[in-house]
Amino acid sequence: MEGLKECEANLVVYLHPSKAKCAGDAILSELSSLLFTYNETFEGVVLAYDPNICSNLAKILPGIQPYFGVKLKARLLLFNPKPDMVVEGEVVKITPQSIHAVVLGFSSAFIADEDIRHDFKHKIKRGKEVYVSRTHKKHKIKVGTTLRFIVKSFDEEILHISGSLVADHTGCARWLDKNLDEWSQADSTIKKRKSGEGEHEKPRSDRLMVQREILSLENDGQVKKAKKKKKNIVES
Structure with a gap:
């Protein structure tokens, strides 16, 4: 850790x-x-x-x-956890809006709803609240789970950590270790797809310039046609 x-x-x-x-x-x-x-x-x-x-x-x-x-x-x-570091803690409480954990037995950690990736869905099973992955049904976060998350901030006075589960390499530590190839390959595919979309899609400003050039060419063509037609009429 x-x-x-x-x-x-x-x-x-x-x-x-x-x-x-x-x-x-x-x-x-x-x-x-x-x-x-x-x-x-x-x-x-x-x-x-x-x-x-x-x-x-x-x-x-x-x-x-x-x-x-x-x-x-x-x-x-x-x-001394710093932002973007990966730490682990035991989940002690789950609500629809947050996950609470204890790190190393003394430091409290809090992950808010906006810092939990959309792949996790809050459910109630057998009277207990859990977060279950939509992609991998066996990837669950419940009370007692060893949670792996990214540090957003650390309050040195009250020893409180604010964390995030947005990244794909965060969640139940046991499931992540057992399925390393599966989630890392999925993460790599998503990154490639995003980079590919970025390469093929032109920036908005470039698209506007291209459209202006096309309109300019069309207007020039119409003007030339009009001049040629006018010339023919005069000659006749």
């Missing part, structure tokens, strides 16, 4: 002197406070960490309460 990345960070954790005897636990507690929040320094939501304390030596900071700083390195797993 896109939007995930690893990074190595050099950190300094500041601890109260009362935690000197259990500095390791205190460091883990401080790092845990970073989890599932967007961090501007790392440019992403911290999902996991793997700390490595560089030294047993700590630097005491002067002040009213002499905190001490512990240097360490940590490998961080970050999540």
Whole structure:
């Protein structure tokens, strides 16, 4: 899934002197406070960490309460979805106007009706709401489905994703993986058809110019005929 990345960070954790005897636990507690929040320094939501304390030596900071700083390195797993990235989430709610999902267990995702391609039709089966593909009847989206969609925007404060299912490579992840050749071939055919139509169809401005040239030629021909007829009459 896109939007995930690893990074190595050099950190300094500041601890109260009362935690000197259990500095390791205190460091883990401080790092845990970073989890599932967007961090501007790392440019992403911290999902996991793997700390490595560089030294047993700590630097005491002067002040009213002499905190001490512990240097360490940590490998961080970050999540920062950008527009046009493909991510996956579990569907938790379906309505005729929207699909709601949860990504990685913490970030909510919302796909509005205008961002769901027309191939999907909303239905109620056995009292449950689902979206079923008109082209491929077995391609269904229901509660519990792992949904693959494209990111439109990401709200860093509330960790909310706005998504889209317009592209053909979006939908039920399980069905897409099983029928890769089928939907990719259909997508390729549609693209070729669109490009072919674009090549054969002249732009509107070109068509107008052609029509004007035809009218001009016709008018010139009529004028020449009229002059020739007039000349014959004069001679006779």
